Amino acid sequence: EKPVALSLAELDRIRAAEGPAAAGAVFQHRYGPGARYLRDRITAGTLGRPLVAQCVTAWYRDDAYYGVPWRGTWRSEGGGPTLGHGIHQMDLMLHALGAWAEVRAMAGRLDRDVQTEDVSAALVRFENGAIATVVNSVLSPREESYLRFDLTDATVELRHLYGYSPADWTFTARSPGVTWEPPDGPPSSHAAQLADLLDGYEAGIRPDLGRPTMELVTALYKAAITGLPVRRGEIDAADPFYGSLNGGRPEVFR
Template identity: 65%
Template sequence: MIRVAIVGSGGIAGACHIPALRGESRRARIVAAVDVDEDRAKAFAAEHDIPAAYTSLTDMLDKERPDLVHICTPPFTHTAQVVECLEAGAWVWCEKPLCLSLAEFDAIAAAEGAAGPYSSVVFQHRFGSGAHHLRSLMAEGVLGRPLVALCETTWYRPPAYYEVPWRGTWASEGGGPTMGHGIHQMDMMLSILGEWEEIRAMAGRLDRDVETEDVSMAMVRFSSGAMASVVNSVLSPREQSYLRFDFAQATVELRHLYGYANADWSSTSQAWNPPQDVPSSHAAQLGELLDAFERGERPPVSGVEARRTMELVTGLYASALTGAPVLRAELTPGSPFYHRLNGGLSL
């Protein structure tokens, strides 16, 4: 059995991680829960029949020796926790964002072993059957080459949402809807269109009393020559997550909110017919992560794959805050945006 620990007992842990792990009970067992609040840790463990509760990640790693740790804590805590787990020999599956800068990402990568342990990010939208089918059709050449894409995350978060102290700041959340909300759709877009080269962006703080943006927009050019328009918002009362891919021979669209099934996809291609209906979910991604663990291979959305998404977010902020186009190749340790997503600048 793969021994699993959960760090952080907030809503995402109970709503998404626990059900996903229960669905893998034949090969994964939850052995411990960790939360800095002792009462909350014990209550979470009791509610979900977890045998041990801790307030210290260090103590849990020392006593339980888990194979895999799920990190479900606020963003500013991720890097230190992920590195500690990796150095203790545990694989990590971390809620987005994995970290708050490319510098932190590279520190995490340095803590991985050549043959594991590995860290992976929760980007569940890559793993539904619709996304798998789209990538299969592309590989077969059925759709032709990609040309144009739209990637829109138009969500709504009221002012009260930002009363949580770590939200809406560069230091603790890392960014606004670009980093915390639209990153899911942008990662999905990258899983389809691949390497990107250039980004031109704008970001604004239009209505929320926060340090970061509440809206961002960007144009992205990919290595293939394809171009994409990206919108991220927390000011949109009619919420929607929308992806559109125009290929030379067909259009493929996805409309959903926080997760999709096959019915949420449409296409002009007669070849569009996913062979199964697997919703995008933590469960879908966890299954592939555990498969990789059993094979001793790097899991999906890890390493170079995960860094590419972080690079796109970094490039968007760099362009928006400087007012200049940004090349992916420019995001090196010599760039201030490599170290902080806002590069020390203010909107």
């Protein structure tokens, strides 16, 4: 379950330790109705070229939530809402748009008595040229999870909170010939991913650990803490952010 690891180093050690057994991560939003359909349509180009995206995890966690000793610390949680809350929305964004290329970000501890951030914001450029804004917050009284994809021929939006159904998608076409007809299905859930996991097991396919998503999360922290853009692939074993999301700077958000 998320987060499957607290750093890229931990994630890579998990993968390296696999033998006949395999590890997998829960990313249930990929398996809700509309997610695969959107990805297939973007890949096929039938909605046009991806241009702009928005990825918002605007949730609310009060002070009592952080009263549990292990919450809000780098040592036990690994990070704040960027890692522990927004990772599912970011994973679905990557599932739809493919490989990211570069991230620039800001983060801070604005209102909660924690070590980690309680809000972050980023700009992400994708290999296909699309540019996305990403917001992760635990300070938002009106909670919402929101994804928007603007392509040359359509806008696709998803509004929900902790899980979505077919009714939570909206579609706006630039011309009448562009349609949105995803197959019906159950809400996004662990059960939906479990079915895919079992199909993969029978086919000899190892489950996904979500490394591209974890790499984006890590890059967002590095960009926010250093103030520098981070490119995909630059965080290797020699990078301090490879071993911890704060880059070894536990007081960074004082």
